[in-house]
Amino acid sequence: MLSAKKLYKSFDSNHVLKNLSIDFPLGKIIMIIGSNGSGKSTLLNCLSRTTEIDRGKINNNGFRTFFLSDKDNVVGNLTIKDNLKIITSLYETDFNCEVFNKYVKQLNLNEQLDKQLKNLSRGNLQKNKMLMALCTNWDYLLLDEPFSNLDDDSICTQKELIKKFKSENKTVIFSTHNHHLFKEIADATYLIQSGSIQNVI
């Protein structure tokens, strides 16, 4: 499983994570909550190894992580398909046109296929992030604020897709401020406060 042991991370004098330890088992949906600046994004960055930790250890035990930060995660001049082809090649996944078309339809992105990604709306870019997760092989999906800028229907679709991941014995770890909206799908909720983490549900 993915685990973090005695994790420390600070930015100058701001100690964001202090002696944080946590295990993430497979096949779970895990919600991370906390106030602004509490360290939710920093934890996800550390788990995905995009940020170097000051002290401690992160062990993925050979499981693959896929991190979608709160940014758009695209190359602006490419189309949805070209961008996805680049991502799938990095994550050792064969690009499957059939799977791609199926999820494009489900996420209602058909009309966006010919557009450059920089011209897509914030909501459609958020859907594109889920499309990338659907078309790539991973064991742990780390999502930073995945439901921002989405309408109610799209949020429902995303919830269903996250449940689908769980049914495939994959783990989704996501951060959010709207925990009341997603507590029904989460198996565990963790609160980050003052640099440490605690299980609240």
Next chain:
Amino acid sequence: MLFSLIKNEIIIEVKSSFNLFYISFFALSSLILLFFSMPLTFLNDPNILSSFFWIIISFSSIKVVENSFAREKEFGIYDLIYSSPVYGHLFFLSKLLVFTFVLLIIEFLIFLFYSLLNPMISISDLTILFPLFLISNISIISLAIIIYLITSSERIKSFLFPLIFFPLLTPILINSSRIFTNTYIDDNISNLPSIMILLSYSLISVILGVQFFSTLIKK
């Protein structure tokens, strides 16, 4: 995997709003400036042509490297790319090879312009100069990537990139220029100390890039 990364870099480069066009346009504008600012007799001086050639290449290399990382950072694909299971040194090598090729295209354009400007320079000289261009480009790009990554970290101001890059680049520019001038005069590459310095520089900078790319990218 390296071929796949190279293919990705090329796709991004080609589809990125005429990036190559902008850099070529910059190179040609500098040449036109040279043409109009110097008396015609100066344009026959191999030292002047050679120094201008390498100055334009060094400025272009900054743009090529900066644009590449800026594109990745602009819409945030940076984290997704560098958190993938691909080894960091493969990213470094793919960028190195693609940007070396981009610089070769720019060098070809400048050389074409020179051959129009000066009848003593012919396009066929390119075959003699190709190894020089290749080795110099590898040194310049490797160094540019390393210095860009060092200066784009959270603690260092990004304007330091050219400030640190140029002094380190000076030995490459001096020796490349020296070989270029000799080739122009003698019609063959014949400056062993300069060749050895260039080779050492390219080897050291490639080893440093391969070794430290992963660490620097996470800073």
